[in-house]
């Protein structure tokens with residue numbers, strides 16, 4: 001276990017490659033990325049389609065493993081972690097927000113929010129309490145017993161954010177969180193994310209839209225699996 | 233805390249199955265029939281052996297009953313009125329059996345003769361049973377009043393008789409019968425006791441007692457009625473000579489019963505030219521019951537096995553479909569931090585809930601089928617708690633065995649692909 005990037009580095013990538021073998025051809029989804037995401041940052045990752053944004057987010061989110069290079073989360077190198085350990089990292093340190101919300105349709109709003117706590121082994125009444133608190137925070141205190149299908153897109157994304165916050169993660173990862181929403185609703189979701197960032201959460205968000213990206217503190221432009229430029 | 237979690241997982245499993253009620257129902261059918269057959273199978277087997285055991289207990293587990301039988305030729309041949317048929321068990325046979333077989337504890341001799349019993353104006357044809365007090369030890373019959381025969385009765389040459397409850401009712405119709413004088417075939421007896429009779433037969437066993445029995449000491453029977461019995465059929469006078477009509481042989485342990493019966497059989501063969509006796513072994517009924525049980529086990533067991541296999545495959549099939557349908561859900565759970573083992577657990581519990589629900593319905597069916605069997609085929613059936621517990625065990629096992637593969641498939645779902653925006 002090596003300590004890198006100073007004490008306020010949350011995630012650090014060192015010469016990270018993600019290589020897909022397509023027949024006899026290799027696709028370099030990530031081609032030697034070096035990045036340092038610091039505590040309290042709000043990043044927008046941008047770039048043309050196929051530039052490796054989602055791949056990057058999947059690696060950051062411990063959903064995927066690097067082909068080459070090193071990945072540190074809160075100073076701990078986890079490039080060689082197995083599936084079980086990565087699950088544990090996701091469970092304790094990360095929160096996910098997706099373009100298509102990804103709520104479980106047969107579970108109520110409350111149970112969706114409780115899901116991470118369930119896997120953390122919380123007592124039912126404690127997780128219920130936390131779910132109510134979070135639902136209120138995202139403005140859905142009245143919808144706890146609704147099924148996701150009974151909600152609007154913006155509401156669903158709020159539930160997803162509440163769920164992502166349930167385990168009080170250090171880092172929120174969002175892949176095009178406004179991609180399925182109209183501009184107005186998207187703005188509201190961004191308001192919520194900004195608020196969370198101000199409260200101390202590190203946020204890394206992938207987006208296509210320049211308007212949305214502008215609201216992040218920092219922007220990272222990708223091209224062909226490489227970091228093209230950084231602003232902010 | 234683990235308990236709470238398991239309870240939640242089970243509830244979640246039930247809820248997921250309720251989302252597709254019809255599909256879940258149809259999927260369960262195989263297990264329903266499989267478990268139903270198991271319970272029915274066991275109940276028939278259990279019923280058969282319980283009935284046999286009940287019957288055997290009434291005759292005595294360790295008893296062998298040997299009866300004199302008129303050989304077939306003799307019965308149809310010489311009908312001349314002077315002819316006398318001589319057949320059956322001999323006083324010597326009793327002694328020989330007692331002396332030859334170490335496994336024989338005692339032999340109780342029985343002489344039978346039909347005579348009219350008279351008490352005042354009432355009359356009833358009785359079957360006079362001349363025997364020893366041990367008869368009542370070998371066949372435990374409830375004593376209604378008074379006492380059974382005693383050793384001293386024989387010594388005193390006393391004319392005492394023990395009646396059955398049935399006979400006592402017919403003849404006296406009062407409670408106060410002990411001490412009354414009864415005339416049987418013209419000889420006087422004092423009624424000393426009344427016992428309950430088992431009736432002439434229970435199931436397939438012929439009982440050694442009848443309802444019209446009158447028990448007297450065998451010495452009195454010999455002395456008063458002799459060995460020759462005269463029967464009047466129309467103008468013909470049939471005379472037959474039989475020393476002992478029955479012998480009840482008590483064996484020391486039930487494991488020795490069949491061997492001893494076989495030994496007695498071959499010994500009697502040596503001394504009797506014709507087969508003028510019949511050996512019946514009540515314990516053999518148990519083997520017969522076991523054979524019945526085996527047949528039922530094979531038939532219903534195959535049905536059960538096939539149903540459970542087909543049912544299990546059906547469950548596996550549906551669960552595989554469910555895993556495919558719920559790839560996204562699995563991906564979400566994995567992304568949130570669920571470990572592979574937890575996904576396996578979730579789907580296994582869901583499968584076990586499905587199979588166990590089917591199993592519980594199967595137990596219902598398994599209570600119904602035996603009820604029908606008893607109603608229409610008249611066969612005794614007993615559903616035991618053991619078979620119910622076994623059924624639940626089978627259902628859970630089917631769920632685990634056939635749920636393992638779908639659950640493993642679920643655990644292999646790659647969250648990245650599952651979550652890809654479409």
Ligand SMILES: Nc1ncnc2c1ncn2[C@@H]1O[C@H](COP(=O)(O)OP(=O)(O)OP(=O)(O)O)[C@@H](O)[C@H]1O
Pocket residue numbers: 020021022027028029047048049050051052053054055056
């Ligand atoms: N599982 C895979 N197998 C093979 N190639 C892959 C795989 N996943 C991604 N790629 C390739 O890696 C490259 C980067 O893909 P990625 O999904 O990260 O792009 P993106 O920037 O998210 O694009 P978009 O804006 O369209 O979402 C692409 O060329 C893609 O075809």
Ligand SMILES: [Mg+2]
Pocket residue numbers: 053054055
């Ligand atoms: Mg993408």
